[in-house]
Amino acid sequence: MAQVHARTERTYSATPEQAYEAVADYATVRPQLLPGQYSEYEVRAGGVGAGTQVHWKLQATEKRVRDCLFTVSAPKPGTLVETDANSSMVITWSISSAGAGRTTVAIETTWTGATGIGGFFERTFAPKGLNRIHDEVLAKLADHLK
Numbered sequence: 274m275a276q277v278h279a280r281t282e283r284t285y286s287a288t289p290e291q292a293y294e295a296v297a298d299y300a301t302v303r304p305q306l307l308p309g310q311y312s313e314y315e316v317r318a319g320g321v322g323a324g325t326q327v328h329w330k331l332q333a334t335e336k337r338v339r340d341c342l343f344t345v346s347a348p349k350p351g352t353l354v355e356t357d358a359n360s361s362m363v364i365t366w367s368i369s370s371a372g373a374g375r376t377t378v379a380i381e382t383t384w385t386g387a388t389g390i391g392g393f394f395e396r397t398f399a400p401k402g403l404n405r406i407h408d409e410v411l412a413k414l415a416d417h418l419k
Contacts, residue, residue, distance in 0.1 A: 277386040279400035282379035283411040284371045287418040289351060292376045293368045295417055297322040297353055299345070302417060308409040323347040327355075333402055361385040378414065380407045 285292060295302045300320035307314060312330045319325035325345040332338045341362065343355040355364040362384040371377045382403055 275386050276383050277399055278381070278383050279403040279407070280379060280381040281404045281407045281411065282377055283408075283415065284375055284377045285415055285418050286374060287376050288374060289368050289370050289376045291418060292378050292414070293351060293353075295414060296366050296368065296378065297345075297347075299325045299327050303327075305417065306410050306413040308406060308413070310406050317342075319345070322353065331406075333399065333406070378411060380411070382407070 298321055299316050304314050310332045312332070314329045315327070317326045317328055323346050326342070328342050330338055330340050340359055342358040344358065346354045348354060351368045353366040362382065365381045367379045369377050
């Protein structure tokens with residue numbers, strides 16, 4: 274089975290600290306960033322940064338709904354890693370300086386894809402759909418950071 278990989282990023286007029294604080298706030302900020310494809314969002318432990326456990330359902334396509342239970346870690350400064358207990362999905366948020374008063378936030382998602390023809394279509398189309406969803410999240414983050 275092959276790894277499926279999706280990545281999207283955006284640069285903001287904000288400091289890395291401001292962006293990290295917003296992204297790491299699963300209790301109040303993160304629910305505001307989620308577009309309509311997300312449902313049943315619930316913080317089950319923690320709420321800010323590493324140690325948070327958060328649940329949501331993601332309707333990636335009309336027929337595909339993922340029931341996700343993520344545990345958050347922060348392996349290095351400026352990075353949050355969300356690991357799903359229900360699948361092989363891992364979402365990595367990377368926040369880095371992009372010069373004076375500017376910050377780049379990247380969302381990178383990987384998971385083990387299906388095999389056969391279904392896997393081919395998943396590797397071809399799923400990253401594009403997920404990038405569209407994550408681009409909406411990053412657009413809402415831009416509004417929050419203004």
